[in-house]
Amino acid sequence: MLLTGRTGYEHMAIAGFLIEIFAATMLLLFAVRLVRTGIERRFGALFQSLLTRHSNSFVAGGAGMVLATILQSSAAVAVLLTGFAAAGMVSFGIALAGVLGADLGSALVIQILSYDLGWLQPVLLALGGWLYLKSDRANVRLMGRIVLGVAFILVSLQFLRDAVDPIRESAFLPAIAGYLESDYFSAFIVGAVLAFVMHSSVATILMCVTLVQIGAIPFAAGLSLVLGANLGSAFIPIWLTRDQIVSARRIPIANLLLRGSAALVMLFAVNVTGTHAALMISGPGQSLIFAHIGFNLVVFLLATGFVTRMEAPMALLMPETDPESGVADQFSGALNPLGDPSATGPDVAMSSVRHELLQMVTQVERMFRPVLDIYERDDIDTIAALSQQDEMVNAQLTEIRRFVARLPRQNMSKSQIKAARGLVEYAIRLEAAGDVVSNRMTRSAKIKHMERAEFSAQGWKELKDLHATIQESFSLARHVLLVDDVDCARRLVLDKAEIKRMSRDSRKAHLKRLERGQTESFQSSDLHLEALRAMRDLHGHIAAIAYPILYKSGQVLETRLVMEMEKEAAED
Known part of the structure; x- marks a missing residue:
C-alpha cells in the first residue's frame, strides 16, 4: 500500500x-x-x-x-x-x-x-x-x-x-x-x-x-x-x-x-x-x-x-536560375523584369510580385528620406533625382500590372487571385506615395524658396518629428510584406493613428502661433499645412499593406482596429 x-x-x-x-x-x-x-x-x-x-x-x-x-x-x-x-x-x-x-x-x-x-x-x-x-x-x-x-x-x-x-x-x-x-x-x-x-x-x-x-x-x-x-x-x-x-x-x-x-x-x-x-x-x-x-x-x-x-560557392550550391521554372532572381536594386508568370507555379509568381513590391517600398523610402532637405535648400539636382526615382516607381507599377494580368487564373485558387489583386492595389498605393514626394512636396518646396518663406523653429521641429516617425514605418511595411506578421500589421495601423495625432497637434500648435502673430508662421502657413497633409497621406499609402492581413485575422472592423482605434476615432 x-x-x-x-x-x-x-x-x-x-x-x-x-x-x-x-x-x-x-x-x-x-x-x-x-x-x-x-x-x-x-x-x-x-x-x-x-x-x-x-x-x-x-x-x-x-x-x-x-x-x-x-x-x-x-x-x-x-x-x-x-x-x-x-x-x-x-x-x-x-x-x-x-x-x-x-x-x-x-x-x-x-x-x-x-x-x-x-x-x-x-x-x-x-x-x-x-x-x-x-x-x-x-x-x-x-x-x-x-x-x-x-x-x-x-x-x-x-x-x-x-x-x-x-x-x-x-x-x-x-x-x-x-x-x-x-x-x-x-x-x-x-x-x-x-x-x-x-x-x-x-x-x-x-x-x-x-x-x-x-x-x-x-x-x-x-x-x-x-x-x-x-x-x-x-x-x-x-x-x-x-x-x-x-x-x-x-x-x-x-x-x-x-x-x-x-x-x-x-x-x-x-x-x-x-x-x-x-x-x-x-x-x-x-x-x-x-x-x-x-x-x-x-x-x-x-x-x-x-x-x-x-x-x-553558395551561388554554385544555390544558383539564381531555377531550372524547373526558368525564372531568374535579379533583385539588385534596379527594376527587375518579372518574366513570364505562366512559366512558374502560382506560389512562385506571387513571391516574385512580393519582392518587386519590396523594391518599390525601398525606392519610395529612398525618395522620402531626403525630402526635408529640399525644404531647407533649393537643390535642383535633388529634385531632379526624385523625379527620376518616381519614374522608376511608375515603371515598377506597370511591370507588376502586366505580370499579374498574365497570371493563369485557371491554375489559381480564389484566395490566390484575391491576394494577387491586393498586391496590385498596394503597388498602386506605393506609386501614389511616390507622387506625394515627387509632385506635392517638391512643388511646396519650390514655392517656399520662390517666396523666401521660412518655417518657425517649432513648426520645423514638428515636421522633422513627423518625418522621423514615418521613416520607422517603412521597415514595418517591408516586414509585413514579406512575413504577413499580424502584430506588425496592427502596429502599422496604430502608427497611422499616431501620425494622425501628431499632424493634428502640429496643426493646432500652428494655429496658436498664428494667433500670437509669429511672422514665420504667417509666411509659411499654407506650406506647413500642406506638408502635414502630404506626409499623412504618404503614410496612409505605406500602411495600406496591413489591412488585408488584419481583415483576414478579424482585427479590423470597417476601417478601424477593433479596440485601439475606437479612441482615436472619437478624438478626431
Whole structure:
C-alpha cells in the first residue's frame, strides 16, 4: 500500500512537473517575443541604418552583435538582414557577417539574463505596467511593453527553478538526465529540436542553463543540449525566409553550414576526448554560459574574415536560375523584369510580385528620406533625382500590372487571385506615395524658396518629428510584406493613428502661433499645412499593406482596429 501510494505520488509529481515546465517555457517564449517585437517597432528605422551602412565585415558583425543583444534574438537580425539583401540594400558578405555577429550577441544575452535579478522583478512589473496602461503615446506604451517583457523573462526563469524542486528526488529526473549524459548525440538532437520548435535559442539555452545551475541535469548533458540549440537556432531564419528569393536565402543557409558544422565538430571533440572537466572553469551554469559564448566567439572570429569568399560557392550550391521554372532572381536594386508568370507555379509568381513590391517600398523610402532637405535648400539636382526615382516607381507599377494580368487564373485558387489583386492595389498605393514626394512636396518646396518663406523653429521641429516617425514605418511595411506578421500589421495601423495625432497637434500648435502673430508662421502657413497633409497621406499609402492581413485575422472592423482605434476615432 505504501509503495503504491508512493508511486501514485511520483506520477502526480511528474505530471505536475511537466505542466509547470510547459507553462514556464510558454511564459519565457512570450516574454522574449514581447521584448523583441517592442524593440523592433520602436527602433526599426535605426536598426536599418545600423545594419546597412557598413562595408567592413567585422564592423557589420559588431553591428549585428549589438542589435541581437538588444533584440534578444539572432533569428530576428538574420531575417532583417535577409530582407535587406533581397532589397539590394546590403551585400551577401556583409549580411552573413551581421548574422554571425548576431549569433554572438544572442549568446551575450544569456549571460545578462542569467544573473539573479529577482529583486528587480516587482520594480520592472510596476514600471512596465504603468508605462503601458497609463499613457496614450504609442512610443511610451512600447517602452512599457519592453520593460514588462524583461520582467516576465525573470518571472519565467524563477518559475522554471521552482518547478524542478518537487521532482528532484524522484527517479524520473535522474533517469532522463543520465540518458542525456550517456547519449550525447541524442542530447544534441533534443537541443536542436527544442530551439527550432521554441523558435528562440535564447529561451532554449536559458532553460538549459537554469536546469544545470540547480543540478537537475549534469554539465556534460547541458553542453550537448546547448550545442544542439546552436544548430537548431540556425534553422529558424531558414524557415522564416523560405519564401524569399534565392540570392537572399543563401545567407541563412551559409550561416547554418558554418554554425552547424562547428557545433558538430565541438560536440564530437568534447565528448570523444572527454574534456568536459576542462570547460568547468566556474560553477556548472556559469561554465555552460562561458562555453556557449566562447563557441560563438570562435565561430565569429574564424568565419567573418572570409565571408565574402563564401558567395561564389553558395551561388554554385544555390544558383539564381531555377531550372524547373526558368525564372531568374535579379533583385539588385534596379527594376527587375518579372518574366513570364505562366512559366512558374502560382506560389512562385506571387513571391516574385512580393519582392518587386519590396523594391518599390525601398525606392519610395529612398525618395522620402531626403525630402526635408529640399525644404531647407533649393537643390535642383535633388529634385531632379526624385523625379527620376518616381519614374522608376511608375515603371515598377506597370511591370507588376502586366505580370499579374498574365497570371493563369485557371491554375489559381480564389484566395490566390484575391491576394494577387491586393498586391496590385498596394503597388498602386506605393506609386501614389511616390507622387506625394515627387509632385506635392517638391512643388511646396519650390514655392517656399520662390517666396523666401521660412518655417518657425517649432513648426520645423514638428515636421522633422513627423518625418522621423514615418521613416520607422517603412521597415514595418517591408516586414509585413514579406512575413504577413499580424502584430506588425496592427502596429502599422496604430502608427497611422499616431501620425494622425501628431499632424493634428502640429496643426493646432500652428494655429496658436498664428494667433500670437509669429511672422514665420504667417509666411509659411499654407506650406506647413500642406506638408502635414502630404506626409499623412504618404503614410496612409505605406500602411495600406496591413489591412488585408488584419481583415483576414478579424482585427479590423470597417476601417478601424477593433479596440485601439475606437479612441482615436472619437478624438478626431
